[in-house]
Amino acid sequence: MWYQTLTAAALLASEVFAAPAPAVIHKRQDGTDAVVAPTKLPTGPPGSSGSLRGSESLAGYRSSYPSSVKSTESSPDDYELGTNQDADPDLGLPIDLSNTRNPQPITPQDGDPTDPGPRNRMLEKQNPSLYVPPSTDSGDAPNAKWPLGLSHNRHGLDGSGYARQQNNEQLPVASAMAGVDMRLEPNAYRELHWHKANEWSLILNGSVRLNAVNEAGETFVDDLQAGDVWFFPAGVPHSIQASDAGVEFLLVFDDGSFSEDETFLVSELFERNPKSVLAKNFRVDTSAFDKIPDGELYIFNGTPYPNSTSASNVTGPAGVIPRQGTYSYHLSQQEPFEVPGGSVKILDPATFPVASNFAAALFTVKPGAMRELHWHTTSDEWNYIISGQGRLTVYVAPEASRTFDFRAGDVGYVPVPDAHYLENTGNEDLVYIEILQAPVYNDISVAQWLGLTPKQVVKDHLGFSEDTLDRLPQVKPFILPGDPDLSKTNFTGTGL
Ligand SMILES: *[C@@H]1O[C@H](CO)[C@@H](O)[C@H](O)[C@H]1NC(C)=O
Numbered sequence: 071m072w073y074q075t076l077t078a079a080a081l082l083a084s085e086v087f088a089a090p091a092p093a094v095i096h097k098r099q100d101g102t103d104a105v106v107a108p109t110k111l112p113t114g115p116p117g118s119s120g121s122l123r124g125s126e127s128l129a130g131y132r133s134s135y136p137s138s139v140k141s142t143e144s145s146p147d148d149y150e151l152g153t154n155q156d157a158d159p160d161l162g163l164p165i166d167l168s169n170t171r172n173p174q175p176i177t178p179q180d181g182d183p184t185d186p187g188p189r190n191r192m193l194e195k196q197n198p199s200l201y202v203p204p205s206t207d208s209g210d211a212p213n214a215k216w217p218l219g220l221s222h223n224r225h226g227l228d229g230s231g232y233a234r235q236q237n238n239e240q241l242p243v244a245s246a247m248a249g250v251d252m253r254l255e256p257n258a259y260r261e262l263h264w265h266k267a268n269e270w271s272l273i274l275n276g277s278v279r280l281n282a283v284n285e286a287g288e289t290f291v292d293d294l295q296a297g298d299v300w301f302f303p304a305g306v307p308h309s310i311q312a313s314d315a316g317v318e319f320l321l322v323f324d325d326g327s328f329s330e331d332e333t334f335l336v337s338e339l340f341e342r343n344p345k346s347v348l349a350k351n352f353r354v355d356t357s358a359f360d361k362i363p364d365g366e367l368y369i370f371n372g373t374p375y376p377n378s379t380s381a382s383n384v385t386g387p388a389g390v391i392p393r394q395g396t397y398s399y400h401l402s403q404q405e406p407f408e409v410p411g412g413s414v415k416i417l418d419p420a421t422f423p424v425a426s427n428f429a430a431a432l433f434t435v436k437p438g439a440m441r442e443l444h445w446h447t448t449s450d451e452w453n454y455i456i457s458g459q460g461r462l463t464v465y466v467a468p469e470a471s472r473t474f475d476f477r478a479g480d481v482g483y484v485p486v487p488d489a490h491y492l493e494n495t496g497n498e499d500l501v502y503i504e505i506l507q508a509p510v511y512n513d514i515s516v517a518q519w520l521g522l523t524p525k526q527v528v529k530d531h532l533g534f535s536e537d538t539l540d541r542l543p544q545v546k547p548f549i550l551p552g553d554p555d556l557s558k559t560n561f562t563g564t565g566l
């Protein structure tokens with residue numbers, strides 16, 4: 071409404087100085103009318119030339135027009151093929167474009183399409199499975215990848231740290247979980263706060279001191295280091311302070327629309343209540359609140375915490391939160407379960423009961439090896455790559471699949487019960503964490519499923535030989551070893 075009035079006034083004013091421009095009525099997106107003053111042509115600012123629009127005669131067929139203009143076609147001299155790009159497409163080997171000059175989306179099965187541009191080669195080199203998809207990719211599958219390097223990085227005060235997040239605005243398929251990567255410089259705080267969602271965290275680097283108080287007035291203090299986990303239930307207020315070494319951690323929330331920018335903060339709590347109420351609440355004079363912060367603290371620098379945890383151990387009559395309800399788990403100290411091809415640590419409510427619906431598996435997959443083909447029966451999977459790189463194919467019923475490439479710092483998301491694997495395509499260990507919303511870590515191993523199905527049934531479906539049927543395992547392998555030379559495709563001789 072005000073916009074319409076202003077525009078009408080502007081039109082009136084312009085009539086005083088120039089020939090009246092005819093008022094044009096536009097529909098706004100919401101269907102209401104707007105009066106818009108058309109840009110006068112061809113007048114432009116000093117130094118401009120030409121006209122803003124072309125002639126109407128450019129529309130449509132022109133008799134004297136070149137029928138084809140060559141795009142800069144790539145001749146074979148201008149580009150290279152990536153590793154495995156010319157391999158038998160039936161094998162679907164991972165393609166590596168990282169050191170390839172001017173990569174092209176050429177596949178033996180689709181002929182030789184070339185890419186004259188415009189293009190972003192850096193992204194194409196990082197995502198060969200999207201740029202040159204394996205021949206098995208088909209149909210529509212939702213995007214499964216969000217690199218946190220593409221998220222807005224919210225900086226703390228005075229260089230104290232940052233936080234960047236992935237929720238269903240960045241990754242629309244991620245309805246059940248959202249994630250945050252947060253860095254706190256030495257001694258910095260994530261301000262005292264609470265939130266609506268449950269928070270599960272894995273420390274990625276450095277160390278931290280945590281404090282919290284629950285509804286019963288029981289307290290919690292603990293020091294954690296890289297590889298350890300904490301959980302704070304929704305609504306429970308907590309403090310997170312980096313050690314002298316600083317800290318970086320991953321947060322996972324059980325709500326795909328969670329925003330790190332919408333948490334409840336102690337600074338705002340004090341700013342949003344009348345000082346007379348604060349004075350009454352704390353039995354002091356209002357001058358006690360003269361130094362409360364102006365605006366959010368969010369992430370800010372602090373004084374070092376005392377070396378001993380017991381010096382940060384405030385206990386009231388209710389005592390400390392008992393072990394069965396504790397908010398921390400020293401996962402870094404858990405022995406990994408070793409299998410050929412890597413190792414896994416599982417953490418779920420069986421040993422960390424307070425996180426009653428978070429089930430996690432921390433995998434280390436050796437070069438060439440692969441987290442086996444599997445799916446989860448009850449929950450979407452949120453995952454995060456801690457180091458290394460890999461590729462993952464999501465199979466979505468009835469007949470779609472898509473392959474994505476991941477590297478450290480990327481978030482992945484696979485909806486329940488879509489089948490997937492994660493293959494190490496690099497030359498260092500692939501370390502990543504899978505997180506489910508489940509009271510127990512669960513998956514269906516395709517290999518075990520078929521190994522525990524009558525051979526006659528499997529043979530009738532898949533035409534396997536007796537030898538192949540005999541190799542199907544009855545125990546979940548979790549990870550399958552492979553050769554770092556990814557072009558090797560015969561595993562019958564490996565004895566595993
Ligand atoms: C942790 O930080 C240190 C210092 O920046 C770095 O050298 C190290 O690689 C980091 N660790 C991981 C697992 O990223």
Ligand SMILES: *[C@@H]1O[C@H](CO)[C@@H](O)[C@H](O)[C@H]1NC(C)=O
Binds near residue numbers: 374376
């Ligand atoms: C912690 O201990 C170190 C030596 O181990 C000492 O230099 C430092 O001052 C101590 N910090 C605090 C806050 O007590």
Ligand SMILES: *[C@@H]1O[C@H](CO)[C@@H](O)[C@H](O)[C@H]1NC(C)=O
Binds near residue numbers: 380381383
């Ligand atoms: C904190 O104090 C309580 C006793 O009040 C004790 O049971 C608990 O072990 C202490 N925790 C730490 C980390 O010192």
Ligand SMILES: *[C@@H]1O[C@H](CO)[C@@H](O)[C@H](O)[C@H]1NC(C)=O
Binds near residue numbers: 560562
């Ligand atoms: C695969 O390897 C095994 C063991 O080395 C060998 O016997 C077999 O012939 C190989 N299969 C093919 C198709 O090359």
